[in-house]
Amino acid sequence: MCTANTDSLKQKMAEYTGKVEKSLAKFPERKNLPYNRLYTPLDIEGVDYEKDLGFPGQYPFTRGVQPTMYRSRFWTMRMYAGFSTAEESNKRYRYLLESGGTGLSCAFDLPTQIGYDSDDPISEGEVGKVGVAIDSLADMEILFDSIDLGKVSTSMTINAPASVLLAMYIAVAEKQGVSPDKLNGTIQNDILKEYAARGTYIFPPKPSMRLITNIFEYCSKNVPNWNTISISGYHIREAGSTASQEIAFTIADGIAYVDAAIKAGLNVDDFAGRLSFFWNAHNNVLEEVAKFRASRRVWAKVMKERFGATNPKSWMLRVHTQTAGSMLTAQQPENNVVRVALQTAAAVLGGTQSLHTNSKDEALALPTEDSVRVALRTQQIVAYESGLADVVDPLAGSYYIEAMTNQIEKEAWEYISKIDDMGGAVVAIEKGYIQREIQESAYKWQMDVENKQRVIVGVNQFQIEEKPVEGLLRVDASVGELQKKKLADLRARRDNAAVQAKLAALETGCKDENANLMPLILDAVKAYATLGEICGVMRKVFGEYEAHVSL
């Protein structure tokens, strides 16, 4: 990578080390630091520029998936939002688009994410809390009112019932006169990390994997520009994993999805180009940059060498990023603006395709409109003012960044090979292996914080007397009652015989393993069957996942 006389360098490095070891002895040791204190060409010996880095837009994509990256267009500034009713969330979406947001990202409440209607007793207290409540196509029509689905790209954080929400989106678009082939967006649709880290699963792995491959197949033919899955490390990291574990476990999940789709008879190049990823942007800027670069290289090798994909689009790890929610502090929340700015720098230097920035008040509640604006402005400042987006992959060639990229790649391969030996990600999750690895890292982190081996400003050092934070967003408690009333009206108004017929057809389809369920779900949605009714049919046939609890 650069000219250096290795022998002379090794000798000078030894002299340097000998000298500094003595003087450093009087400083207290800080843990959790990189292996070396200084990186030199010795740390990247053997790196072959053309083979290991290459050019952006070319295999193995270490330097980015697009040839020109942010010189042609910035990343999509996509703010995750949604709370209360469809009416309230629609207002927030329109505000974000008017403020310069360039894509939508929908947060659904927990009953929606787990396939229950708002009037189900289990939904009591949760309706509209962590996202918007969607019970039927009628809510979805309100959610996207006056938003042209032919122009906007929409990401939906929905997993177990992803097929149902995607069907609702397609149906709303049709009502707007937008055909499915014109739609752009993403469904998260990543059930494996729900079992391992996020918790909003419904069905057991086998039918869940079937639903996912049904979506791959349906979209490859009907909704060709839709990202059919967002294979997510974000939540694995939030649950406490390290950077290497984040990409390793997620790519292992990705391998499981590709395997399942190939087993179901799909051609890898027909669906692989629509797979996307979701990374966390943590505080350690340089480690994160290396993580992004390493992840692209690992996935490219997996797709080309392991699965024999031939279309370069199938080799690309395209990624959405969110700044780390778990790194926000409830103490001195103003400081979170700085944390988010550093995390944004990491994501941009890492070459993300889209980004959500968290708001300073999110360790306390859902964000207010004002704090969301600062979070969006943070992205705009990094894009337009900081210079970080001016050239492609600007940190390449740094001895440290390249050495760290290699190191994270190596650790990821070690985990992937261990998971392969167990029989793949599904088995590793069923055995609780991935969960235990994450828990172990989370516990170590917490103990490091409590022993002050890790300093979190305002939490375990530099504390002040705190005043209670005022002006937090509160979700109106009446939203549950409002959704119940809307549902009662819907059930009285719709053609219930038609609903029953569509649900019966779906039930028959569920029992036939060769049927693709997407058209049947779309039919049910269009007849205004509710999310809870549709998921209820699938629960009846597929059963529910039972988590293994281990400490």
Added chain:
Amino acid sequence: MEKRIRVLVAKPGLDGHDRGAKVVARALRDAGFEVIYTGLRQTPEQIVEAALQEDVNVVALSLLSGAHNHLFPKIVELSKQKGMSDVLIVGGGVIPDADIPGLKAAGVSEVFTPGTPTSSIVEFIKANVK
């Protein structure tokens, strides 16, 4: 020999965030308590039943979804109905300061918010267990 303190760590409601619950459970175990963890998605009825069956001294609730004002008081109420007035009930999670007085009035003994060291939870339980 002194009887070990038994704690049920529980996740009420539909919230899937269990990093905190698991870290606290392990820290309590390392502090010498006997710990039972319920896993996700427990109804108030299931939690109170488990507390009764396991004969615990403490129920530690973890919730980050914002449904605490609904679910925590319900669990306290049900445990009173079952005659479990000697069980200490504590909670934690993303809970705004403004909600804490109401939860305490409803019978939750203490609420631990983000950034609390696990050692504070251990100390509180040791000092207040009935």
